[in-house]
Amino acid sequence: MTRSDVTRRFSLLRLIKWGGLVVVGGIYACLFGEVFLRLLDPQVRMPRYVTGTEYGIRGNIPNSVYRQSTPEVQVEVRINGQGMRNNQEFALEKPPGTCRIALLGDSYFMGYEAHYEDTIVGLLESRLAAMGYRVEVPNFAVSGFSTEEMLREFEERTVTFDPDVVIVQFGRGDFADNMRPGLYRLDEDGVPQPTGGSYLPGVDIRDTLMKSAFYRMLISDSHFYSAIREWAGKTVQNMLTSVGNMRRQVAAFRGKSDAAQSASSTEQKVQTVTPYMRQTRYTSDLLMLSRVRAEEEGMEWFMFEIPAKFYGRAYGSFAKDLDLDAATSARVISPMSLFDEYPEDADPWLYREQGHSHFTEAGNGLATQALIDGMFRTSPQVFEGCRSS
Structure with a gap:
C-alpha cells in the first residue's frame, strides 16, 4: 500500500468520523429540542393536509383525517371525498326544495381549532334547519387561501x-x-383577468412527504417540527409577498400610456402608491369581480369579514380600507357590532388565545348569527324556496 493510498484511507475515515458526529449531533439537537419544547414551551400542532388541484391551486386532501392540538382544544378534522370539511358528500344537482350556501375562505371558514358542530358551516346547517329551512352548506375553504384562489375556486x-x-x-x-399567487392581472380597465398561471407552493414536495407515515406522525405530534415549520412558513410567505409587490409594481409601471410616461412633472400629478395601497386596491378589485x-x-353574493385579532383581547376591522363600489358594499357582512357587545372578560373569549387565533365556539356562534342576520336583512326572500313543509 502506497503512502497516497494510506492518506486517502485516512481522509475517508476522518470524513466518516466527522459525518457521523454531525448526524449524531443533529439527532441529539432534535431530541433535545423536542423534549425542551414539550416540557417548557409546548407548541401548537396544526398540520395542513393540502395538495394540488387540476385547476392549478391548492385543495384539501380528500378523505383525510387529522388532529389539531393546542393547549386549549383537541380537534379532529375530517375532509370528505370532495376535499371539503363537511359531514356529507354533495351531488352536483341540488335535491328538490333545498338551498345551497357555498363558503369560500381560508382556515376560519374551514373551522380550524373547532369541532365540526361548532364551526360556521356546522352552525349554519343546524341553525337554518331549526328555522325551518332545508339547506346544504358545501365548504370550499382551504387553509391559507387568498381572494385570488377563492375566485379561481369559484370559477x-x-x-x-x-x-x-x-x-x-x-x-x-x-x-x-x-x-x-399571480393568478390574475389587471387589464386596461382595471378588471382582474386570469393569467392562466398556477399557484402550488411546495405541493410536489409535500405530496411526496405525505406518503410517509413517519412524516404524517411528525407533523401531527412533534413540537420541534411545528416550531421550525411555523418559522419557515412565515419567512417564505414574507419573501413571496415582497416578490409579488415588486412584480405588480413593475406591471403597473409598464401599463402606463406613452403619454403618461412622457408627461412633465409640472403637468402630471404626483402620487405615491404604497405597497399597502396597492394591496387594498387589488383586493377590492377581486372582491367586486x-x-x-x-x-x-344568478347567485346571491355576500362578503363576510373576519375581524383581525390584535394583542391581548383587542380586535378591529380592516373592511374600511377596501375601495368597493356601492353594489358590493351593500353586501358586506361583519360581526363587529356583535363582537363589540361581547363581554371582554367572558370565558371563552371570541378567539383562541393559546393557538392560532381562530374563533372559539363563542366566536363562531356570533359570526354565524351575523351571517344569518345579514343575509335576511339584505335579501329577505333568500331562502324562501327551501322552507320545510
Whole structure:
C-alpha cells in the first residue's frame, strides 16, 4: 500500500468520523429540542393536509383525517371525498326544495381549532334547519387561501354545484396574500383577468412527504417540527409577498400610456402608491369581480369579514380600507357590532388565545348569527324556496 493510498484511507475515515458526529449531533439537537419544547414551551400542532388541484391551486386532501392540538382544544378534522370539511358528500344537482350556501375562505371558514358542530358551516346547517329551512352548506375553504384562489375556486368548481348563495371570506391577511399567487392581472380597465398561471407552493414536495407515515406522525405530534415549520412558513410567505409587490409594481409601471410616461412633472400629478395601497386596491378589485361573477350565474353574493385579532383581547376591522363600489358594499357582512357587545372578560373569549387565533365556539356562534342576520336583512326572500313543509 502506497503512502497516497494510506492518506486517502485516512481522509475517508476522518470524513466518516466527522459525518457521523454531525448526524449524531443533529439527532441529539432534535431530541433535545423536542423534549425542551414539550416540557417548557409546548407548541401548537396544526398540520395542513393540502395538495394540488387540476385547476392549478391548492385543495384539501380528500378523505383525510387529522388532529389539531393546542393547549386549549383537541380537534379532529375530517375532509370528505370532495376535499371539503363537511359531514356529507354533495351531488352536483341540488335535491328538490333545498338551498345551497357555498363558503369560500381560508382556515376560519374551514373551522380550524373547532369541532365540526361548532364551526360556521356546522352552525349554519343546524341553525337554518331549526328555522325551518332545508339547506346544504358545501365548504370550499382551504387553509391559507387568498381572494385570488377563492375566485379561481369559484370559477372552476363552486359554480358546478349550483349554489343559491356564495359567501366570500375577507380578512386583513388577504391584502398581502393576494400579492403572491399571480393568478390574475389587471387589464386596461382595471378588471382582474386570469393569467392562466398556477399557484402550488411546495405541493410536489409535500405530496411526496405525505406518503410517509413517519412524516404524517411528525407533523401531527412533534413540537420541534411545528416550531421550525411555523418559522419557515412565515419567512417564505414574507419573501413571496415582497416578490409579488415588486412584480405588480413593475406591471403597473409598464401599463402606463406613452403619454403618461412622457408627461412633465409640472403637468402630471404626483402620487405615491404604497405597497399597502396597492394591496387594498387589488383586493377590492377581486372582491367586486367575485360579486359580478356570482350574480352572472344568478347567485346571491355576500362578503363576510373576519375581524383581525390584535394583542391581548383587542380586535378591529380592516373592511374600511377596501375601495368597493356601492353594489358590493351593500353586501358586506361583519360581526363587529356583535363582537363589540361581547363581554371582554367572558370565558371563552371570541378567539383562541393559546393557538392560532381562530374563533372559539363563542366566536363562531356570533359570526354565524351575523351571517344569518345579514343575509335576511339584505335579501329577505333568500331562502324562501327551501322552507320545510
